[in-house]
Amino acid sequence: MRYDVIVVGAGPAGATAAKFLAENNITTLLIDKQKYPRDKPCGGILTLRTLKRFPYITDDLIDAYSYGGSIASSSLQHHLQIQKEKPIAAYIHRKDFDQGLVNLAVHSGATFKDGTTAVAIQRTKDSIQLRSHDGETLESHLVIGADGIWSTVAKHAGLREQNPRIGRCLFQEYPLESTLLDHYFTEKRLFQFYLKFKGIKGTGWVFPKKNSVNIGIGEIQPSTSQQTNRLHLKEVYLDYLSILKEKKLIPPTIKIGTIQGGVLPLHPLEKTYTDRVILCGDAAGLMNPLTGDGIHYAMSSGMFAAEVCTKAVEAKETSADFLSKYQRLWIDDFGEEITLCTSILKRLLKHDDEKYIKLVSKDPHLMDLLLYMANNQVQIHTYKWKIIRRFMSLYVKNLLGM
Ligand SMILES: Cc1cc2nc3c(=O)[nH]c(=O)nc-3n(C[C@H](O)[C@H](O)[C@H](O)COP(=O)(O)OP(=O)(O)OC[C@H]3O[C@@H](n4cnc5c(N)ncnc54)[C@H](O)[C@@H]3O)c2cc1C
Numbered sequence: 001m002r003y004d005v006i007v008v009g010a011g012p013a014g015a016t017a018a019k020f021l022a023e024n025n026i027t028t029l030l031i032d033k034q035k036y037p038r039d040k041p042c043g044g045i046l047t048l049r050t051l052k053r054f055p056y057i058t059d060d061l062i063d064a065y066s067y068g069g070s071i072a073s074s075s076l077q078h079h080l081q082i083q084k085e086k087p088i089a090a091y092i093h094r095k096d097f098d099q100g101l102v103n104l105a106v107h108s109g110a111t112f113k114d115g116t117t118a119v120a121i122q123r124t125k126d127s128i129q130l131r132s133h134d135g136e137t138l139e140s141h142l143v144i145g146a147d148g149i150w151s152t153v154a155k156h157a158g159l160r161e162q163n164p165r166i167g168r169c170l171f172q173e174y175p176l177e178s179t180l181l182d183h184y185f186t187e188k189r190l191f192q193f194y195l196k197f198k199g200i201k202g203t204g205w206v207f208p209k210k211n212s213v214n215i216g217i218g219e220i221q222p223s224t225s226q227q228t229n230r231l232h233l234k235e236v237y238l239d240y241l242s243i244l245k246e247k248k249l250i251p252p253t254i255k256i257g258t259i260q261g262g263v264l265p266l267h268p269l270e271k272t273y274t275d276r277v278i279l280c281g282d283a284a285g286l287m288n289p290l291t292g293d294g295i296h297y298a299m300s301s302g303m304f305a306a307e308v309c310t311k312a313v314e315a316k317e318t319s320a321d322f323l324s325k326y327q328r329l330w331i332d333d334f335g336e337e338i339t340l341c342t343s344i345l346k347r348l349l350k351h352d353d354e355k356y357i358k359l360v361s362k363d364p365h366l367m368d369l370l371l372y373m374a375n376n377q378v379q380i381h382t383y384k385w386k387i388i389r390r391f392m393s394l395y396v397k398n399l400l401g402m
Contacts, residue, residue, distance in 0.1 A: 013281025014146030041262025171216025
């Protein structure tokens with residue numbers, strides 16, 4: 001066997017898994033269908049807890065830091081403002097960030113093959129075989145599927161859902177002079193979020209970086225036909241830009257260029273492992289639908305997958321039963337957080353967000369708790385997390401009059 005583990009997909013999930021596997025002396029092949037460096041549809045905001053958990057993400061992978069921002073209600077009447085002395089989030093460019101993570105994996109000893117598409121996997125008694133687009137067969141003990149929302153590995157392993165619920169986004173990254181960025185978003189690079197803009201079931205964002213601004217809008221896909229939905233979202237996006245310009249929230253010089261699209265998973269798959277296979281990141285549906293934070297879960301799940309695969313290779317145990325430890329690890333770490341945020345999102349979309357923003361904006365303590373949650377690795381079993389959760393659910397219930 002040439003490789004112990006083949007990791008399919010070199011985004012944050014796959015590159016992280018490959019780095020940790022290689023550090024554990026596990027023979028690892030990382031493949032990606034695209035030629036690197038490659039871009040990935042993304043807003044490019046990163047929570048600070050990701051930097052704390054993965055301290056090897058150094059400043060050369062970060063474009064800029066944000067020291068605060070605002071969240072606006074759908075009428076744009078109520079605003080929740082946050083501004084701190086220290087950064088509360090980081091901005092990245094995915095082309096550089098993902099390449100940087102791959103470099104780290106290679107530096108740790110993983111072999112990287114870009115331009116290689118996995119088209120099928122087949123499990124035998126003694127190995128797992130992966131067929132690539134050029135007919136080559138690669139063999140290993142285990143495969144990690146980190147190949148994004150439309151994961152080929154998940155499909156061939158029988159883990160992918162038939163019609164997964166997905167979120168759809170439109171966005172553009174506009175290059176801007178830093179003086180203009182300073183004028184509109186200050187040197188603190190204050191972000192903006194817009195809830196349910198024009199009644200869409202989702203959020204708009206404005207992320208000002210060092211020399212560019214990323215402006216996007218995303219919604220949970222309604223059950224109408226995909227084509228109708230896409231046209232509708234494009235109209236909303238164009239209106240969104242005009243209104244932000246009218247209100248002098250973004251520079252009027254920003255022009256409509258090529259609008260990019262992207263999709264996100266909205267809930268984790270029921271099962272994220274099977275015999276000889278583990279799924280990470282978007283392939284496993286690991287995403288916070290409330291905040292749009294996917295990179296933290298992608299990297300964390302990659303780290304857990306590497307831990308379990310290392311033990312599996314050492315113990316020569318590749319059964320689903322042995323690999324089930326992986327799902328327990330991510331559920332213990334962030335599973336409940338995803339469940340909680342999903343239920344807050346559902347309520348927010350169903351009920352009056354005006355009331356929510358107005359109330360929360362009056363409670364700096366709650367804002368600090370939210371910030372604490374966003375920036376720390378809050379463990380569910382800790383006392384602190386229980387308090388935060390209880391407080392939040394009581395608050396939300398009170399707020400929605402339930
Ligand atoms: C518009 C948009 C904005 C977003 N903004 C943010 C944000 O601001 N902050 C945040 O944290 N998250 C954001 N996300 C979510 C985030 O981008 C994802 O959660 C994250 O990229 C998941 O990482 P991943 O490694 O699982 O998958 P990906 O980053 O999607 O990487 C998967 C890789 O697999 C490769 N691949 C796919 N199929 C195959 C195959 N068959 N063979 C070989 N390789 C294959 C792909 O080329 C790709 O490189 C956003 C998503 C979208 C769509």
